[in-house]
Amino acid sequence: MSDSTASLLRKINSAGDLQSVVRTMKALAASSIGQYEKSVLALGDYYRTVELGLGVCFRNGAPIASKSNERKKNNESAIGAIVFGSDQGLVGQFNDVIADFAVKTLASLPGQARIWAVGERVNARLADAGLTMMGIFTVPNSVQAITSLVGQIQIESETRRAKGEYTQLYIFHNRPQAGALYAPVSQRLLPLDTVWQQSLAKISWPTKNLPEVMCSDTTTLRVLIREYLFISLFRACAESLASENASRLAAMQRADKNIDDLLEHLRGTFHRVRQSGIDEELFDVISGFEALAKEKVLHNSQCLKSNPEG
Numbered sequence: 001m002s003d004s005t006a007s008l009l010r011k012i013n014s015a016g017d018l019q020s021v022v023r024t025m026k027a028l029a030a031s032s033i034g035q036y037e038k039s040v041l042a043l044g045d046y047y048r049t050v051e052l053g054l055g056v057c058f059r060n061g062a063p064i065a066s067k068s069n070e071r072k073k074n075n076e077s078a079i080g081a082i083v084f085g086s087d088q089g090l091v092g093q094f095n096d097v098i099a100d101f102a103v104k105t106l107a108s109l110p111g112q113a114r115i116w117a118v119g120e121r122v123n124a125r126l127a128d129a130g131l132t133m134m135g136i137f138t139v140p141n142s143v144q145a146i147t148s149l150v151g152q153i154q155i156e157s158e159t160r161r162a163k164g165e166y167t168q169l170y171i172f173h174n175r176p177q178a179g180a181l182y183a184p185v186s187q188r189l190l191p192l193d194t195v196w197q198q199s200l201a202k203i204s205w206p207t208k209n210l211p212e213v214m215c216s217d218t219t220t221l222r223v224l225i226r227e228y229l230f231i232s233l234f235r236a237c238a239e240s241l242a243s244e245n246a247s248r249l250a251a252m253q254r255a256d257k258n259i260d261d262l263l264e265h266l267r268g269t270f271h272r273v274r275q276s277g278i279d280e281e282l283f284d285v286i287s288g289f290e291a292l293a294k295e296k297v298l299h300n301s302q303c304l305k306s307n308p309e310g
Helices: 003-060 067-076 094-107 120-128 144-162 194-201 217-306
Strands: 079-084 113-118 132-137 168-177 181-190
Touching: 003 194, 003 217, 079 094, 079 120, 079 144, 079 217, 094 120, 094 168, 094 181, 094 217, 113 120, 113 144, 120 132, 132 144, 144 217, 168 217, 181 217
Parallel strands: 079 113, 079 168, 113 132
Antiparallel strands: 168 181
């Protein structure tokens, strides 16, 4: 085997090994998308229940805050933001999309933005954009780990809010779309303004059996608000993870196709080079045979001339 064919064979084997890794990652990404999407769907009914409970509390009790006072405070205060990104690569433009969206959205709001990043890669992009970074959280690697992350975010953000470092809190994340696509979205979590309260108060109760608040309105309201914030953060994280794996799946599909094209090219080149080598060897054999045949004919002719009577 010539150096050329040996080199091509090594490239083919390397590309085949890389394709095995890519297909394994593609399978893992597809599996991960399923678990995160199921988690988001499972939250739907619970989220609806919490909204109904909040609606009952707001219809029975006084609003949480005054709209005019809230607007005044918001204009004078800093803005807290939680941006969900990724820790790992091979996700295409996933981090760039959400970082650019967060930067653009926060630039249109009054007040200085203070950012918590979920993921090292999106943290680097936000820091490069000149935003004030308050901290970084590790991206969970399973649905079970999301609860722990949400707990950490709630403790950190509430501690900062209690110190008066911000009064508005936004979350930014990518939301899955049809066809392995995603789109950046944002949600304002705090403050819980009167517009939000009134929208929940307008939700009609789904049955004819009217609800009753068993504990005090304040106690129930606080519990429901805490659940509302928890679910909002949990859903944002799950949707971000589903989008991340969808982006990784799309990247792996492109890589798989590119490797297929490369392998087809390499194998075609290998067969051509090998056939060319075989043709050259056959040509050498034929040439050698013809040379030997001519030499034998010439030898016989010389023998006949030297011994004509033989």
